[in-house]
Amino acid sequence: MPDQTKIAPMSAAAPVETAILRKRTAAELAKIAGIETLIARVGLRNQLLVKITTEDGLVGWGESGLSGREKSVAATVEHYAGFLVGQDSRNIARIWQEAYRSQYFEGGRVLTAAISAIDIALYDLLGKRLEVPVYQLLGGKQRDVIPTFGTTMGKSIEQQLKDVTLLVDEGWICIRTYPGSFDDNDIFDPRATLAKTAEELIAIREKFGNSICLGVDMHHRYTIAEAADFCAMMPRGTLNFIEEPIRSETPEAYAMLRGMTDIPFAVGEEFASKWEAARFLDAGMTQYMRLDVSNIGGFTEAMKVAAMSERHYVDIMPHNPLGPVCTAASVHMSAAVPNFSWLETRQTAVEKLGYHDASLFPKQIEMKGPVYLLPEEPGLGIEVNEDALRSQTAEHVEGPHLKRPDGSVTNW
Template identity: 70%
Template sequence: MSSTQPPKTQLNPAPFVGAEANHPAKIAEIKPILVRVGWRNQLLVKVTTEDGLIGWGESGLSGREGAVSATIAHFSNFLLGQDSRRIGRIWQECYRSQYFEGGRVLTAAISAIDIALYDLLGKRLGVPVHQLLGGAQRDRVPTFASTMAKSTEAIIADVKTLTDAGWTCVRTYPSGFNDSEVFEPRATLPQAAAELMAVRETFGRGLVLGVDMHHRYSVAEAASFCNMMPAGTLDFIEEPIRCETPEAYATLRTMTDIPFAIGEEFSSKWEAARYLEAGLTQYMRLDICNIGGFTEALKVAGWSERHYVDLMPHNPLGPVCTAASVHLSAVVPNFSWLEIRQSPVEQLGFHDRGLFPVQMEMDGPNYRVPDAPGLGVEVSEDLISSTKVDDVEAPHLRRPDGSVTNW
């Protein structure tokens, strides 16, 4: 029997650096940074090249930042030394170079790195990111604003504040979404329907009105809710049920004609395709910090365009996510409104100007399309390193019988 040992499998090949191995655009460091902003954490990613240029990205998997940080650290093992300009290839290597592809943790990490690489490339070339994506198709990016008021009167007051300030699209949440640990889905529905009917009666047909159900309901509960309101009350209903089963949405589609806004949980074009091909979403709510950054978001945008579905991007995070979302929204032809969480009725503190001294600027209800190189965001690293990060866990809701239900 031969004593010769078989060659070891090469599990960690040398990084691919392309033809210009000594180019200063090579990645020198990829650093995840957890920062406390407002009442929640944000996971930023700082990518530095060998010539000292910095790009910023952000991950969208709120509440599970530790898992994403570990994945980014793993990716760094084979990304250091690579050419930061080869963004599409880096995306493919991160996604394909393991047996178990995909999933929200992996794509949240890929998203942050992809966004940072686009920020880097824009800065390197002296152009805004939207120029790298084909150029802006609009001069401004319209937004929709939300109210989380807890009574019909307060909701109407918030909507008036928003419409007086120029917003034409407003989203509400059922006032039954409170801070209690006990949530009975059916108990919230009659009041939520009454609130929406009151808003429609007060503001007429000119207002685009939607509601976010936060995927807390079953098909039967969501159908009952839709049938409580006169036709034309709602222009869209967002995430009434969870997204794992498109067939469930197909069933709900037969029970209501209210347009669906779905997609913030999607982590790939493959997930989005099931809804687009079956006509199960009328607004694509993709999140650029979850779905795979600019590289994947543009593919979903094109697929959506084929089906005459407009993007209504999810944007619940901080200035880096907002900037990336503005650049994406500026370049796609099929666009409706970008979510905003810094309206006159919802100042959550996620866009702290001390931590982020340069960020996207608004003109009434619209974001201005930026012309600064890269994303157009600056981060105060000294200040973010001094923030106190606490564990943030979403409420663990239960029904009155003690069983667990969706948050």
């Protein structure tokens, strides 16, 4: 008969040893095995996707938002891969800090665009690992659907009215326009475009009354004086928001413009950190936060900016001009924050941009009229046809190099 006093201690220790072994195995399996960038032409633009694979074969996808300078971001991701491979993919916040602080010259749009894509991919991985949608990792959903705003593409009053009518008929209540355009020689005359745009917006408001929220994206092409003149052309109540009227490098310039008009501002798509966002929020220089989850630093930084915005009673109105990965990330973030107005979509019947090619992305966030539906699948809830994506030859896409009528260079 065996000695029971010797067997008992071994039996008690075995479950502890087994638990330690299982924990160690889970950590090993969650280690990052590889980080890869894919640059492919999708529709009218290139998309830069980041693919992260873990030791157990799970794959997460992220997207960078720095359109037109994808090679710079890809090179940065390669730098980061040098020290991220082998790390536990579940330590997302710690990885964010190491990526941001691992160089003397922290921050900047190239670095944070790379961090964004990595961060989004890590959340996609963690959601798949825990078998929950990403928004559950962010605190759970605060809304059942994600309302969007649509954008017109018309180049005349008649076409603008036609575009708005189509969007309204399909259910959109928030609509954005653009202030004119540039000619085939990339000549941009700001004064001429502002007068034309003012006429279009006044005509839209007269036809549709107060039934819609109406905004205009000025694409930071104007000076303070030009933007102020444009605002003065608007009869009171014409515009509900004016987006990116001037460049955002100098907050004091925005403060000056803020004092010249009472039209709400929508600013933030160029921000690359919570520190940039904070200066505008603390000084009351934006009434809608246009953060871009694929540029500002992924979910980790976007959720902090959303919380800062909530403190100032500012809703987020996320920038979302790219493909299905960026859209999915934006939908999950929008679901999880309390202070939200509308998410940008480029998937209306008015815009035919090709960014959401179903042959390349066979599973995407579903859209029903003017709202995105929340996915129930683990992670981001998207699928990538990797073979098809790799077959797309990336073409150099250079943004317009605009000139004013006198030949001087201006912003695109």
